[in-house]
Amino acid sequence: MAHGWHADFEQLVDEHQSMVFSLAWRMTGDRGLAEEIAQDVFLELDRNLGRMESGDHACFWLRRVAMNRSTDALRRRKVRGVDLWVEIDESHGAQVDEHASPLGARLEQLLTTLPEPQRAALVLRYQEDLTPEEIATTLDAPLATVKSHLQRGLKLLRAKAQTHLKEFVRDKGLVTDQGLTEKREQVNGF
Amino acid sequence: MDFEPGKEFESAKEFEQELRQALERRPAPPSLKHRLMEKRRQLQAERVRNATMLWQRMAAALLLTAALAGGFAWHSHQERIEEQARGEAARQQVLTALRITSRALNQMNRQLSARGRDGQE
Numbered sequence: 001m002a003h004g005w006h007a008d009f010e011q012l013v014d015e016h017q018s019m020v021f022s023l024a025w026r027m028t029g030d031r032g033l034a035e036e037i038a039q040d041v042f043l044e045l046d047r048n049l050g051r052m053e054s055g056d057h058a059c060f061w062l063r064r065v066a067m068n069r070s071t072d073a074l075r076r077r078k079v080r081g082v083d084l085w086v087e088i089d090e091s092h093g094a095q096v097d098e099h100a101s102p103l104g105a106r107l108e109q110l111l112t113t114l115p116e117p118q119r120a121a122l123v124l125r126y127q128e129d130l131t132p133e134e135i136a137t138t139l140d141a142p143l144a145t146v147k148s149h150l151q152r153g154l155k156l157l158r159a160k161a162q163t164h165l166k167e168f169v170r171d172k173g174l175v176t177d178q179g180l181t182e183k184r185e186q187v188n189g190f
Numbered sequence: 191m192d193f194e195p196g197k198e199f200e201s202a203k204e205f206e207q208e209l210r211q212a213l214e215r216r217p218a219p220p221s222l223k224h225r226l227m228e229k230r231r232q233l234q235a236e237r238v239r240n241a242t243m244l245w246q247r248m249a250a251a252l253l254l255t256a257a258l259a260g261g262f263a264w265h266s267h268q269e270r271i272e273e274q275a276r277g278e279a280a281r282q283q284v285l286t287a288l289r290i291t292s293r294a295l296n297q298m299n300r301q302l303s304a305r306g307r308d309g310q311e
Contacts, residue, residue, distance in 0.1 A: 018215045042230075103212075104211055111209075127213040154205075158202075158205055
C-alpha cells in the first residue's frame with residue numbers, strides 16, 4: 001500500500017455502496033440482480049484489498065468492476081433468452097425508484113432502452129460525472145468510441161423522450177386537449 | 191424536478207441537466223451492507239477452514255508417505271537379512287558336503303593304503 005494509505009473494507013463499503021449499486025441497477029434494470037452484483041463486486045474487492053493503492057484507486061477499481069460485472073450479467077441473461085428491459089417495460093416501470101420525480105423516472109426508464117454501450121457511457125457521464133477520458137479508461141475503450149457513444153446515446157435518448165413524453169403527458173392527464181396540442185408543438189421543437 | 195408542461199428540455203443543456211438529476215446515485219438498500227459483511231465473515235471462516243483442512247491433508251499425506259517409505263525400507267531390510275541368512279545356510283551346506291566328501295575320500299584313501307600294505311606283506 002503506497003503513501004501509508006490503509007484500505008478499510010467496511011469504510012470502502014460505506015463510501016461506495018450507493019455508487020456500485022446504482023451503476024449495477026441502471027445497467028441491468030433489475031434491483032435484485034444489482035444487489036447481487038454489488039455484493040460480488042465488494043467481495044472481489046475484499047480479495048484484492050491488498051492491491052489497492054489509494055481511495056481513488058479503490059473507487060476507480062469498483063466502478064470498473066461494477067460495469068464489467070453488470071455487462072456480464074446482461075450478456076448471461078441474453079444467452080438465457082431473457083431480456084431484462086422487456087421485463088421492466090412489461091411491469092410499467094415498477095422497478096423505478098418511488099422517490100424519483102415522474103419526469104426523472106421516465107427519463108431513467110428511457111435510458112434503459114438504449115443499447116448497452118451507449119447506456120454505459122451515459123450512466124458514467126451523468127451519474128458519476130466522469131469526463132469522456134475517464135469513461136474511456138473505466139470502460140477500457142478508445143476515447144473516440146466513448147465520445148461517439150455519448151453523442152449518439154444522448155441524441156437517441158432525446159428522440160425517445162420526444163416521443164414518450166407525449167404519452168406521459170397524456171397518461172398523467174397533465175394538460176387538456178388544447179394544452180396537449182401546445183405541448184406536442186413544444187416537444188417537437190426541442 | 192416535477193413535471194411542468196411547457197418547461198422541459200428547451201435546450202440540450204437543460205436536457206442534460208434533467209438527465210443528471212434523474213441519474214443521481216440511489217442509496218443502496220440498508221440490508222446490502224449487513225448481508226455483505228455476513229457473507230464476508232462466512233467466506234473468511236470458510237477460507238480458514240479450507241486452509242486448516244489443507245494443512246491437515248498435507249500432514250496426513252506426509253505421514254502416510256513416511257509410513258509407506260518406512261514400511262518399504264523395513265521390508266527391503268528384512269529381505270536382505272533373509273537373503274544373507276539363506277546364503278549363509280547354503281554356504282554351510284556346501285561346506286558340510288565338502289567336509290563329508292573329504293572325510294569319505296580320506297577314509298577310502300586309508301583303506302586303499304591298508305590293502306596295499308597287506309598285499310606287499
